[in-house]
Amino acid sequence: MSNQIELRHLTYFLAVAQELHFRKAAEKLFISQPGLSRQIKQMEEILETQLFERNKKKVGLTPAGHYLKKEVEFIFNHMEKVERQLKLVGDGDSGELRIGFLGSAMQQVIPKMLLQIKEKYPKVKTSLEELSNFAQVDAVLKNQLDMGFVRVSRVPSTLEMKTVFTDTFSLVLPERYPMLTREFDGMERFAKEDFILFSQAYSPLYYDTILSICKDAGFAPKISHKSVHAHTIFKLVENHMGIAIVPTSLQNGFQMRVKFVELKDIPQRAELSVIWKKEHTNPVLKNCMELLLEG
Amino acid sequence: MSNQIELRHLTYFLAVAQELHFRKAAEKLFISQPGLSRQIKQMEEILETQLFERNKKKVGLTPAGHYLKKEVEFIFNHMEKVERQLKLVGDGDSGELRIGFLGSAMQQVIPKMLLQIKEKYPKVKTSLEELSNFAQVDAVLKNQLDMGFVRVSRVPSTLEMKTVFTDTFSLVLPERYPMLTREFDGMERFAKEDFILFSQAYSPLYYDTILSICKDAGFAPKISHKSVHAHTIFKLVENHMGIAIVPTSLQNGFQMRVKFVELKDIPQRAELSVIWKKEHTNPVLKNCMELLLEG
DNA sequence: TCAATTCATAACTATGAGTAATCAAATAGA
DNA sequence: TCTATTTGATTACTCATAGTTATGAATTGA
Known part of the structure; x- marks a missing residue:
C-alpha cells in the first residue's frame, strides 16, 4: 500500500467533494466507481483523517473534508498558474535577462535594446551590470550573465560574439x-x-x-x-x-x-560586440538576441 | 506513457534541483539513479519544458527550472501546513463551531462557554446566530448549525438534548x-x-x-x-x-x-438546553460539548 | 591512456491503479 | 409490504508503469 498522497488523490477527492456522489464523480473522472472509492479510502488512511461521511445513501463532507476542499481548490488554481507561467518562461516570453556592459555601450545600443524588449516582451525583467571586458567574459562563462557588451578581439570558443556597433x-x-x-x-x-x-x-x-x-x-x-x-x-x-x-x-x-x-x-574602428554562451538554454536570451541583431 | 504530473515528479524534481546531481538526489530519495533520470525526463516531456541542462558532467537548472523550483518549494510548504492543519481539524483542536441561541442564553451560559473554548481551543472559531427555538432545531437538523441553545420540551429523535441551565x-x-x-x-x-x-x-x-x-x-x-x-x-x-x-x-x-x-x-422552571445532532462528525463539537457539560 | 566519474538507455520485475462482477443497505413506488 | 432501483463497498483479476539491475557513452583528472 502506498503511503504518500499523490495529485491523483487530490483530483479524485475534489471531484467527489464537488459532486457528493461517487458514481457521478467517477463518470466525470472517466474511471470506475470502485476504483474511485478505493482511492478515497486510501487517501483517508494516509491522512489519518476522515474526509467524507457516507451512510449508504448520502455522501457529505466532514469538517476536515470541507477544509481540505478549499485548500485543494487553492492548490490546483495555483498549480495551473504555475504551469501557464512555466510555458511562458520556457518560451522566453517571461523571465530574466542579465546584461553586462561597458559604460560606452550605454550611449546607443543598450537603451535601444531595452526599449525593444520592453515593447515586445513586457514580462521580461532585465538587470544591468557595468563590468570590464574581462569580467564580462568571465561572468558569461560562469553563467552569471546572459549577455555582455564588450570591446574585445576574440573570446573563448564556447562563446559567440557579434559586432553590434561600429564607431570611429x-x-x-x-x-x-x-x-x-x-x-x-x-x-x-x-x-x-x-x-x-x-x-x-x-x-x-x-x-x-x-x-x-x-x-x-x-x-x-x-x-x-x-x-x-x-x-x-x-x-x-x-x-x-x-x-x-x-x-x-x-x-x-x-x-x-x-x-x-x-x-x-x-x-x-571601435567595435562594440555582444557576447553570449553558444549552448545557453535561456529562451529569453534567444528572443532578445534576435531583437538586437535583426531590429 | 502517463500524461499527468504527480507529486512524485515534483518531489524528485526538487531533490535534483537542490543537489544538482542525479546520483546524490537518487540516494536521498532512496531510489535508483536511472529511475530518477527517467521520471525527470518524463516530467519535462509532460510540461513540454526543459528544466535541467545536463552536459554529461554537470547538471544545472534552466531559467524555467529555476522558476519551477521556487514554486514547488512554495507548494510543498503550503501542503505541509495544510496537512498539519487537517490533523488539527480532524482532532477538533481547530475548526469552526456554529452556535444558535435564544437571547436569554446570552446572560450566562454562552459567555461562559465561549471563554472556556477560547482558553482550551484557541484555534476554534465560533459563529453565533440568534434564532427562535424552531429555527434552531431546523438548522441543526440541516447541518447549518452545530449546536443550539433552546427552550423546548422535546426534539426529533436524531437530535440529542441536555439541560444546561435551570432557572426560576x-x-x-x-x-x-x-x-x-x-x-x-x-x-x-x-x-x-x-x-x-x-x-x-x-x-x-x-x-x-x-x-x-x-x-x-x-x-x-x-x-x-x-x-x-x-x-x-x-x-x-x-x-x-x-x-x-x-x-x-x-x-x-x-x-x-x-x-x-x-x-x-x-x-x-425555565430550562435552557443544548441540542446537537446525534450522529455529527464535527470533532470540534465533541470537544466543546465536553467542556459545556463537564466544566 | 586509463580509471573513475557522470547521466542515459535497455530490458526486466512487481507494485498497485483501474476493471468487471457482485453485495448489502437504503429508498421509492406499487 | 413487497419489489425494483439506487447507493457505496468488496472481491478478484489485469495491465500499465515506477523502479530495478546491468550496461553504455561521454567527460574529467591523473
Whole structure:
C-alpha cells in the first residue's frame, strides 16, 4: 500500500467533494466507481483523517473534508498558474535577462535594446551590470550573465560574439586647444602630447588600437593617466592633463568642456560586440538576441 | 506513457534541483539513479519544458527550472501546513463551531462557554446566530448549525438534548407597582392584569409554561402583547402596558426601570438546553460539548 | 591512456491503479 | 409490504508503469 498522497488523490477527492456522489464523480473522472472509492479510502488512511461521511445513501463532507476542499481548490488554481507561467518562461516570453556592459555601450545600443524588449516582451525583467571586458567574459562563462557588451578581439570558443556597433575614434581635446579643425592634417602633430587612455586591463583591445593609431602616425604615445570611466577621462582633458582618443559615440551623454575631433581618415574602428554562451538554454536570451541583431 | 504530473515528479524534481546531481538526489530519495533520470525526463516531456541542462558532467537548472523550483518549494510548504492543519481539524483542536441561541442564553451560559473554548481551543472559531427555538432545531437538523441553545420540551429523535441551565421564573412589574414584596402571597392577585409574553411561535414551551403557572393560580391570563425580545417586553412593562413572567436570569444585562419578583414557590422552571445532532462528525463539537457539560 | 566519474538507455520485475462482477443497505413506488 | 432501483463497498483479476539491475557513452583528472 502506498503511503504518500499523490495529485491523483487530490483530483479524485475534489471531484467527489464537488459532486457528493461517487458514481457521478467517477463518470466525470472517466474511471470506475470502485476504483474511485478505493482511492478515497486510501487517501483517508494516509491522512489519518476522515474526509467524507457516507451512510449508504448520502455522501457529505466532514469538517476536515470541507477544509481540505478549499485548500485543494487553492492548490490546483495555483498549480495551473504555475504551469501557464512555466510555458511562458520556457518560451522566453517571461523571465530574466542579465546584461553586462561597458559604460560606452550605454550611449546607443543598450537603451535601444531595452526599449525593444520592453515593447515586445513586457514580462521580461532585465538587470544591468557595468563590468570590464574581462569580467564580462568571465561572468558569461560562469553563467552569471546572459549577455555582455564588450570591446574585445576574440573570446573563448564556447562563446559567440557579434559586432553590434561600429564607431570611429575621436580625439578629445581641451575646449580651447589651438587647432583649426578644417586644417586637421593627421595625428603626427600630437606626438608630444600626454595621452589619457582607458586602462589596459579594462579594455586591452582599445588600448592596443590606440597604440596602433599612434604607431601609424609614427610615434609612441606618452601615456600620463589611465581610467575606466569616460567621465574621468573628459575631466582630465578639460583640466589640461592631456588629450585622449575615444570612440566617437562617447561625445553624447556627458556634460563637458572638451572638443571632439573625429578621426575619419584612419582605418581603425571601435567595435562594440555582444557576447553570449553558444549552448545557453535561456529562451529569453534567444528572443532578445534576435531583437538586437535583426531590429 | 502517463500524461499527468504527480507529486512524485515534483518531489524528485526538487531533490535534483537542490543537489544538482542525479546520483546524490537518487540516494536521498532512496531510489535508483536511472529511475530518477527517467521520471525527470518524463516530467519535462509532460510540461513540454526543459528544466535541467545536463552536459554529461554537470547538471544545472534552466531559467524555467529555476522558476519551477521556487514554486514547488512554495507548494510543498503550503501542503505541509495544510496537512498539519487537517490533523488539527480532524482532532477538533481547530475548526469552526456554529452556535444558535435564544437571547436569554446570552446572560450566562454562552459567555461562559465561549471563554472556556477560547482558553482550551484557541484555534476554534465560533459563529453565533440568534434564532427562535424552531429555527434552531431546523438548522441543526440541516447541518447549518452545530449546536443550539433552546427552550423546548422535546426534539426529533436524531437530535440529542441536555439541560444546561435551570432557572426560576420572575414576575416583571413596573418599578412603582404597588406591592409589598415581603407580603407577596401568590399569583392570584394578578389575574386581572394584562400579560406581555414571548410569542408562542418563538418559544412554545415558555408560552405553555406561563399558561400553566396562571392556571395553577386559578386564572387564564389576559395576553395583551407578544414579543421575541426581552428588551421590548421590559420596555412595555416599564410603560405600564402590562406585566410579564420571564426567566429570572434575564434580570441581569438590561438597563430598565422594572421590578423583578422571583416566583420561588411555584414548581415551574425555565430550562435552557443544548441540542446537537446525534450522529455529527464535527470533532470540534465533541470537544466543546465536553467542556459545556463537564466544566 | 586509463580509471573513475557522470547521466542515459535497455530490458526486466512487481507494485498497485483501474476493471468487471457482485453485495448489502437504503429508498421509492406499487 | 413487497419489489425494483439506487447507493457505496468488496472481491478478484489485469495491465500499465515506477523502479530495478546491468550496461553504455561521454567527460574529467591523473
